[in-house]
Amino acid sequence: MKIGRQIIRPTLVLTAITVASVFLLSHVERLAGPIIIKRARQKQEAALSLVLPGYIVLSSRTIAVDGVEFTYWEAEKKVENRTVRAYAFLTKGTGYGGDMVMMAGVDEKGEVLGLSIISQSETPGLGDRCLEVADRETLWDHLKGGIPERDFSDATRIPWFQNQFKGLDANEKIQIVKRGDWEPGMRDGLLEINAISAITGATITSAGVVRGLESGLDRLRRAREAAAAEQTGGIR
Amino acid sequence: MEIRVFVTILLSTIFINNYVLSRMLGLCPFLGVSKKLDSALGMGLAVIFVMTLTSFITYPIYKYVLVPNGIAYLITIVFILVIAALVQFVEMAVRKMSPALYQSLGIFLPLITTNCAVLGVAVLNVRSGFMDHGTSLGLMKCMVQGLGGGIGFTLALIIMAGIRERLEIAEIPENLKGAPITFITAGLLALAFYGFSGMKI
Amino acid sequence: MNYWKEFAKGLWEKNPQLVLGLAFCPTLAVSVSVSNALWMTLAATFVLVSSNLLVSAIRVIVPAHLRIPIFITIIAGFVTVVDLLLEAYQPEVYRSLGIFIPLIVVNCIILGRAEEFAQKNGVFLSVLDGLGMGIGFGLTLVVLSAVREILGANKLFGYTLIPGMEPALAMALAPGAFFTLALMLWAMNAVNSRKKGR
Numbered sequence: 315m316k317i318g319r320q321i322i323r324p325t326l327v328l329t330a331i332t333v334a335s336v337f338l339l340s341h342v343e344r345l346a347g348p349i350i351i352k353r354a355r356q357k358q359e360a361a362l363s364l365v366l367p368g369y370i371v372l373s374s375r376t377i378a379v380d381g382v383e384f385t386y387w388e389a390e391k392k393v394e395n396r397t398v399r400a401y402a403f404l405t406k407g408t409g410y411g412g413d414m415v416m417m418a419g420v421d422e423k424g425e426v427l428g429l430s431i432i433s434q435s436e437t438p439g440l441g442d443r444c445l446e447v448a449d450r451e452t453l454w455d456h457l458k459g460g461i462p463e464r465d466f467s468d469a470t471r472i473p474w475f476q477n478q479f480k481g482l483d484a485n486e487k488i489q490i491v492k493r494g495d496w497e498p499g500m501r502d503g504l505l506e507i508n509a510i511s512a513i514t515g516a517t518i519t520s521a522g523v524v525r526g527l528e529s530g531l532d533r534l535r536r537a538r539e540a541a542a543a544e545q546t547g548g549i550r
Numbered sequence: 551m552e553i554r555v556f557v558t559i560l561l562s563t564i565f566i567n568n569y570v571l572s573r574m575l576g577l578c579p580f581l582g583v584s585k586k587l588d589s590a591l592g593m594g595l596a597v598i599f600v601m602t603l604t605s606f607i608t609y610p611i612y613k614y615v616l617v618p619n620g621i622a623y624l625i626t627i628v629f630i631l632v633i634a635a636l637v638q639f640v641e642m643a644v645r646k647m648s649p650a651l652y653q654s655l656g657i658f659l660p661l662i663t664t665n666c667a668v669l670g671v672a673v674l675n676v677r678s679g680f681m682d683h684g685t686s687l688g689l690m691k692c693m694v695q696g697l698g699g700g701i702g703f704t705l706a707l708i709i710m711a712g713i714r715e716r717l718e719i720a721e722i723p724e725n726l727k728g729a730p731i732t733f734i735t736a737g738l739l740a741l742a743f744y745g746f747s748g749m750k751i
Numbered sequence: 752m753n754y755w756k757e758f759a760k761g762l763w764e765k766n767p768q769l770v771l772g773l774a775f776c777p778t779l780a781v782s783v784s785v786s787n788a789l790w791m792t793l794a795a796t797f798v799l800v801s802s803n804l805l806v807s808a809i810r811v812i813v814p815a816h817l818r819i820p821i822f823i824t825i826i827a828g829f830v831t832v833v834d835l836l837l838e839a840y841q842p843e844v845y846r847s848l849g850i851f852i853p854l855i856v857v858n859c860i861i862l863g864r865a866e867e868f869a870q871k872n873g874v875f876l877s878v879l880d881g882l883g884m885g886i887g888f889g890l891t892l893v894v895l896s897a898v899r900e901i902l903g904a905n906k907l908f909g910y911t912l913i914p915g916m917e918p919a920l921a922m923a924l925a926p927g928a929f930f931t932l933a934l935m936l937w938a939m940n941a942v943n944s945r946k947k948g949r
Contacts, residue, residue: 331824342831346835350835411562413678666857669856
């Protein structure tokens with residue numbers, strides 16, 4: 315009797331409560347789940363079009379490099395009757411808050427076309443500024459109805475930290491310098507030395523992104539070699 | 551290479567992303583148990599133990615039970631129940647096996663269930679990608695993060711207790727006593743800890 | 752009159768953070784910007800009101816020694832609802848609130864109100880109590896976040912205030928949160944002790 319009252323009954327009551335709440339939650343999930351999946355896909359597509367501007371994506375592949383899954387996309391575009399190829403890939407870098415997932419695009423000559431950070435958990439106010447968009451509209455402007463000549467094009471909505479990766483040479487080592495927040499005027503000076511300007515107070519985050527990009531480029535090279543070897547093998 | 555990764559996780563959870571002073575987790579025990587140095591040490595050790603154990607146990611539950619069945623959205627409800635049961639179990643085990651240890655640590659254990667740093671480390675392990683498919687040595691990374699989180703918490707708690715024992719005899723304006731002065735001290739400590747954020751590992 | 756009292760006590764007289772000394776973790780951590788603070792208030796108030804409602808509705812049938820695990824399960828259920836809805840419909844908010852959405856479960860206000868109030872009072876009163884406490888929590892959070900966003904990021908609601916001015920970064924980081932909350936607690940103590948002295 316004692317066992318019944320002390321163990322079995324509480325167990326049954328708790329189980330009933332848990333089952334009821336999980337049952338209700340599964341309905342909420344059925345509502346929200348597809349939207350979450352759709353958003354994730356949209357996010358990936360947006361990132362793809364950002365890191366492969368103007369290119370048409372042909373195919374995507376996921377293969378194992380060093381025992382780690384590696385996903386990359388192949389794309390091309392026509393420039394003056396010539397087809398230019400480009401590649402995009404997913405890669406990870408380590409910051410202070412764990413892994414940062416990012417996507418980067420590079421063309422056949424090794425010029426970085428763009429970089430987009432997909433997920434990160436860096437310190438708010440420091441490392442998490444890698445997603446900060448530089449915006450010149452002030453609160454007063456906004457209350458007055460916005461700046462009339464404000465540029466709403468997508469180019470200005472790219473976080474400044476990611477914007478500076480465009481045009482870097484992937485075949486050479488990417489330097490990290492400390493020149494404060496990046497702005498378009500700094501582009502030429504930095505590209506000359508193949509460098510990015512680190513986020514103030516978050517050098518490790520900036521370095522993590524660069525390391526992630528470099529390891530991704532390395533994996534891409536090996537993945538393409540493996541794919542090429544496979545193809546010639548198939549023909550033979 | 552992998553050793554460097556572990557050292558990075560450990561040092562960054564202790565110093566750079568200190569759970570109390572930078573992530574601002576576990577503030578209730580930080581305020582409540584930081585009056586005396588020895589009770590701060592006891593609480594800290596209990597938290598280190600529970601956080602490491604939580605990381606160890608939530609890893610297989612998430613990776614091999616929740617994700618394969620497509621119910622990863624239930625993590626909040628599952629993790630909090632697991633932590634509550636775990637703390638209860640540890641309390642019983644400690645009481646049975648070592649009454650002396652129970653005398654010094656046991657009283658802190660019930661407080662730990664609602665310590666947000668413990669649930670925090672479990673959720674952070676998921677969010678920082680350590681439990682993702684294809685992450686090598688994920689279990690070790692989770693446990694190192696749990697260990698580091700606990701050590702960081704203990705470090706902050708002990709420093710705070712040391713300062714507060716002296717503040718007891720200082721003359722502070724009446725209205726600043728208690729929580730306000732503790733938060734000012736915590737702010738100064740947090741400023742000092744930001745000195746670590748440029749540290750290269 | 753009684754209804755109004757139960758609602759209004761959370762705003763000032765028993766303000767969760769400044770008087771009861773609860774829920775410092777989410778208060779300090781999400782007060783980086785006013786919009787974060789408002790979304791956090793909405794999420795926590797939703798959980799608080801729903802759990803108060805359910806707890807007071809089933810208060811007669813809950814066995815006394817099992818109440819804590821049952822309350823925690825109920826609260827965790829509502830938190831998961833908030834978590835899923837935010838991830839689906841407000842992904843930006845979901846990202847910037849981060850782990851503090853699941854951590855609403857261990858927010859002491861919610862379990863505290865279930866224990867202290869909802870399991871002893873009727874449904875309607877419990878909802879009012881939850882609403883008042885939620886808004887009181889939000890008031891402190893919004894004031895704190897406004898100070899931090901203005902000083903720490905030179906922004907308000909995400910818009911720059913004075914172009915070209917360098918903000919005090921420390922205010923956007925943890926130290927700023929600790930200092931600002933300490934000043935608010937100090938002010939609250941001063942006001943209350945003056946009232947008592949009179």
